[in-house]
Each structure stands twice: as structure tokens, then as C-alpha cells.
């Protein structure tokens with residue numbers, strides 16, 4: 001298992017927890033989509049998993065991971081290549097191979113021409129691509145990607161999906177939050193549906209269809225039914 005989550009309660013203050021009883025796991029080679037309406041608690045779940053929220057009751061068992069947040073976080077005073085060098089200094093890997101892989105990834109995301117520039121002047125999508133390059137260079141056991149499809153151009157999305165596919169084959173697990181349900185439906189092995197801070201259901205697309213009662217429904221149709229059923233939603 002690359003991730004096991006058993007959150008009893010989590011949130012931004014002790015008095016008003018946002019999440020309650022969220023339990024799921026990710027196995028090696030699995031891509032799990034975390035879906036739910038705006039404000040449901042997807043980002044809060046991710047932040048609880050990686051330990052950047054103060055109030056979390058429960059157990060989180062997590063492997064070596066890379067986190068790609070919805071809003072890119074990069075160092076102001078480091079160029080793209082200096083970020084890559086900095087990452088290299090934290091890893092016990094062959095420098096030549098690492099640099100060759102870095103160049104390959106930069107090319108894949110159309111970034112070589114800006115490799116020696118500061119990313120704070122880049123567009124959001126370009127910054128997101130830099131974060132992806134760093135994550136795929138790290139080669140962790142688990143990738144945690146918060147809404148990858150919003151800022152990226154179609155070519156970058158295609159490349160990202162190819163990279164995710166290759167990492168899955170190597171045995172990495174992926175947790176991805178998204179609102180882009182037609183893509184999620186095609187690529188995710190399983191889904192965790194959160195609404196109003198609670199786990200509504202989890203399982204494969206077939207299992208989600210079963211629990212919504214829509215044998216032939218799209219993920220969006222199932223999502224609609226399953227979140228309507230919860231009286232606390234919206």
C-alpha cells in the first residue's frame with residue numbers, strides 16, 4: 001500500500017472540523033480520483049494527508065511522495081534549472097542520468113527555452129509544468145496531484161497522462177483530485193467521492209454506477225445522483 005488514510009476528523013480549527021470519517025487506501029500502480037462538489041473537502045483531505053493542516057485526528061500511512069498543488073509553489077529566487085539542481089541535492093541518484101531525465105522532461109513540457117529563467121514571471125500553466133517536471137524527476141512511490149487539468153494546455157495534459165501511465169506501470173500510486181469527470185472516468189482505477197466533508201462512496205466506475213443505480217450512466221450522471229442524495233450538499 002502506498003497510502004492508507006483513516007481521518008476521524010480534520011479541519012482548520014478545533015471547533016469546526018471540515019472532514020469527518022474519511023477512509024481509503026491506494027495500492028501500487030493505482031490511480032485514484034478524489035471527486036466532489038466545490039467546498040466538499042478534497043483539498044482539505046489532501047492537505048491532511050501531507051500534514052499541512054494542524055487539526056487532524058486519525059491515522060495516515062504514506063509512502064515517499066511528490067505533491068503537485070492546485071496553485072504552484074516555487075522558489076522566487078531560483079531558476080527552473082536551480083530548482084532541478086536543488087532537488088538533485090536531496091536525492092541519492094546518479095547525477096548524469098538525473099540531468100538527462102530533467103532535460104527530457106523539460107522538452108516534453110516545452111520548457112527548455114526558459115530553463116534558466118525565474119518561474120515567478122511564468123504563467124500559471126508554465127509554473128504547473130515546472131512542478132510536474134520536479135515531481136516526475138523525484139520518482140516517488142506516490143504522486144498527489146490537486147486538480148491537474150485546469151491550468152494546462154491540451155498538449156501538456158496529454159503528456160501528463162502519458163507520464164502517469166508510465167509511472168503506474170512502474171508501480172507508483174497516484175491520488176488526483178479533479179472536476180474534469182469525463183477524463184477521470186477514462187483514466188482512474190477507482191474513485192473516492194466526498195461531499196460535505198464526508199465520504200459518500202468509493203470504488204471502481206462500475207461500483208460507482210451500481211451505488212448510484214445508473215447502470216449505463218456517465219461518472220457525471222452518477223456524481224449528480226450521489227451528491228443529490230446527501231441532504232447537506234450545496
Ligand SMILES: Nc1ncnc2c1ncn2[C@@H]1O[C@H](COP(=O)(O)OP(=O)(O)OP(=O)(O)O)[C@@H](O)[C@H]1O
Pocket residue numbers: 012018036037038039040041042043044045
Ligand atoms: N484555509 C482555510 N481556512 C478555513 N477554512 C477553509 C480553508 N480552506 C478551506 N476551508 C473550508 O473547508 C471546506 C472544504 O474546502 P476544500 O478547499 O477542501 O474543498 P474542495 O473540495 O477542495 O473544493 P474545490 O472543488 O472548490 O477546490 C470549505 O468549507 C472551505 O471553506
